[in-house]
Amino acid sequence: MIGNEQKRTFRIALDAMGGDFAPVNEINGALKALEEKEPGLNLEIVLVGNETKLKSIIRRADYSGNDLTIYNASDVVTMDDDPTQVLKKKKDSSLYIGMDLLAKGYVDAFVSAGNTGAVLSTATIILGRIHGVSRPTIASYFPSFRNYPVIVLDVGANIECKPRFLYEFAIMGSIYANQMLGLEHPRVGLLNIGEEETKGTETLQQTYELLKQSQMNFIGNIEGRDVLMASADVVVCDGFTGNVILKFAEGVYSLMKAKFKQYSKKSFIYALMLIIASPVLKKIFKDFDYQKHGGVPILGVKGVVIVGHGKSTPFAIQNMIYKAVEQVKKEVNARIENALNPTAISEQNLKG
Amino acid sequence: MIGNEQKRTFRIALDAMGGDFAPVNEINGALKALEEKEPGLNLEIVLVGNETKLKSIIRRADYSGNDLTIYNASDVVTMDDDPTQVLKKKKDSSLYIGMDLLAKGYVDAFVSAGNTGAVLSTATIILGRIHGVSRPTIASYFPSFRNYPVIVLDVGANIECKPRFLYEFAIMGSIYANQMLGLEHPRVGLLNIGEEETKGTETLQQTYELLKQSQMNFIGNIEGRDVLMASADVVVCDGFTGNVILKFAEGVYSLMKAKFKQYSKKSFIYALMLIIASPVLKKIFKDFDYQKHGGVPILGVKGVVIVGHGKSTPFAIQNMIYKAVEQVKKEVNARIENALNPTAISEQNLKG
16 A cells, blocks of 8 residues: 555646746745655646746756656736636636646646635636535634634625535635644534524524534534634634635734834844744744745645745745645545535544 | 813713623623723713612722612513514513613613623614614724824624615725724725626625715725724625624634643743733733723614623623713714715714
8 A cells, every 4th residue: 555655656737827926936946845845745746837038037046857847838817817718718728727637637736825815716617516516615814722623614706605615615724724734523614693593693503503413513603713712713704704804904913014013113022022022923823824825725636736825935845745645645626525415424434 | 161061960871780790790891981081071871781780889889979870670681582573572671771761861871781682672763763864873993003092893783784774884884983092083894805897796885886986984894804903994895794704713823822721731841931921912812802802882873872792791791881982972973964964064973
C-alpha cells in the first residue's frame, strides 16, 4: 500500500496568470513547492499561461527539473471580469484551460489566485457538481483558540441558502475537517444569534432540525463569539454572513497592525514595548493572517479546486499546491459523494 | 440659554434589578454617577426595584443625598424570561414599572442591564414607536481605527429587514452619530459582500437605491473589513448580520486575552515580553471591551432607553446613565421624528 502510494504522481495545474502578482509569484511558488516537497512525493506542476512569458521567467530562475511543464493559454481572466462571462468570452484564458485540463483528467487538481467568482462559476459549469450536491461552496479557515483552524462555510458562494444547502455544507465541511484537519468527530455548529433551537430565521430553524436528525456531530447553534473560541470545528452559515465575518476577521488583523503603528508613533516608550514583545505578538497575530493558509477549497464540484487571495505570496501559492495534493490524496470528493448518496459506506464516512 | 440649561433636572430611571449583579452593581453605578457627574448637571436617579433590598444596601453605602430615590417594584424580569410575556405576566417588575415611569413622563430616560429582548419589546409596546419609524432598532458601538467608535445598526432587534427598515436605521444612525459623536456629516455605509451596487440580496440592492437617493452622506456598500477600519461612521445591516459581527468582535477580545494567557504559560520569555508591553496592549485592546461604552440605545421608540450587558460593572452603569442624559439633552428622538416626517426642519437634520 505504501509503495503504491509513493509511486503515484500528483499532477497539479496552476493558473499562472491569476493573481495580482502573476506570473512571478505563481512561478516562484511552484518552484518552492517542487524544491521543498516532502520526500517521496511525486509532484508535477503544470503552469497554465502565456508560454513566452512563463518560459522567460523560468529561464532566469534556472530550473532544470522536468516536473514543471507549461501549458499555453493566451488570454487572462482579470479581477474585474464578470464571472459569468468566462465561459463565453475567455475560453483561451489560463483559468478556463486549467479547469478544462482538470475536467479531462489530465491533472488531479487546479489551483488559482485569480478572480474567485470566476473560478467558482467556471468550476461549477466545466467540472459539474458532485452528485447530490445542490450548491458548491467555498470553505475557509478561521483563526481560533485551538492549534488548528475552524472551518467556516459558505464564505461567499451562495448569499441566500435553503436549509438543504446549509445541511449539505455541514456534510462537506465535516468530511473536509475530518480528512484535512484529522478531527475524528468534527463538531458542527450552526451560526445563529442565540443558542436556542427557536432562534433565527425560519431557514435556520429548519436547518437546525435537519442537522439534529443527521448523523453528524451537531452541537447546535453557536454565536459570533464562539467562532474564534472554536466552540465548533465546522461552522455553517450562508455565504453572506460567512463573507462578512471572513472580511471582518481580516479587518481585525489590519486594525491591529494599524493600532501598533499608531501607538508606536505616539510614544517612544510604546514603540519600545511593542518591539520587545514583537516575537510573541507576531506568533499570536500570525493566525489572523490569511496568507498563512494559502488558499481555500471549492467543495462540491467534481474536482479539487483551490482558490487563493489575489495578493498570494509565493509561500501561499506553495501551500495551495500542497493543500491540493492532500485533498486529492484524502479523496475528499469521493467521500462527499458517498455521504450525499447514502449507502452503507457513506454512513461510516459521516461518522468518521 | 445656558442658565436655562443648568436649571433643568434630568431624571433617569434605573432598572435596579436587571443585570446579573443586580442590585449591587446598579446601586454602586448610580452612586458613582451622582458623585462624579459634571459640575452643574442636575441629575436625579430613580432606582426601580425591591424597596427593602435597595434601602438596606444604600444604608450601608451611607449615602445622604436627596437625588437618589427608590420606586418600589416587587417583581423581576430574568434573563430567561420570554420577552413577549413581560407585558402579560410581569407588570410588577422593575422593567415594566421603570418603562411605565418613562411613558408617563415621570422620568426622562430608562436604563437597564437586564434582558435586552424584554427591554426592547416592552419599550416598543409601552412607549410606542416614534411616528414614521417602522421598526425600533438597537445601535451598537464598534471599536475602530479612529478615536471614536463606529455605530452599527441593527445589532439584533430585527433579524429580517425590508429596505425601508434599513433606510430608517440609516437615518436614525446618522442623527445619533451626529449628535452623540459630534460628526458633522456621518458617512453611512451599507454592509454588503462587495462594493458594487449590484452586490448582495435584492433587499440590499433596493436599500442601496433608497440610500443613494437620500440626503444622507451615503458612501455606498462597505465590506466586513471596512467596519473596523472605520470606512463609514454608521454601518447599516439587518439585525442578524449585526448581531453576528457584534459577538464576533467580542470573540476577538476573548481570543486575544486567551492567546496572551496561552503564550505566557508556554514560555517565561513570552510572559515577560507581554508584561513589558502590557501598558500599550491594554490601551489597544480597551477599544474591544464593550463594557467601556456602558450600554447601547434602543432607537425609534418614544423615549430614551439604554440597554447594557448583563455583566455590566458599576462603571458601565454609570456611563449608561450619562449616555441617557446626553441623549435626552441632544433631543435625538425629536430629531429622528423630524427626519422621518419631512418638513423644512427635517431636511436640515438629515444633513446634520
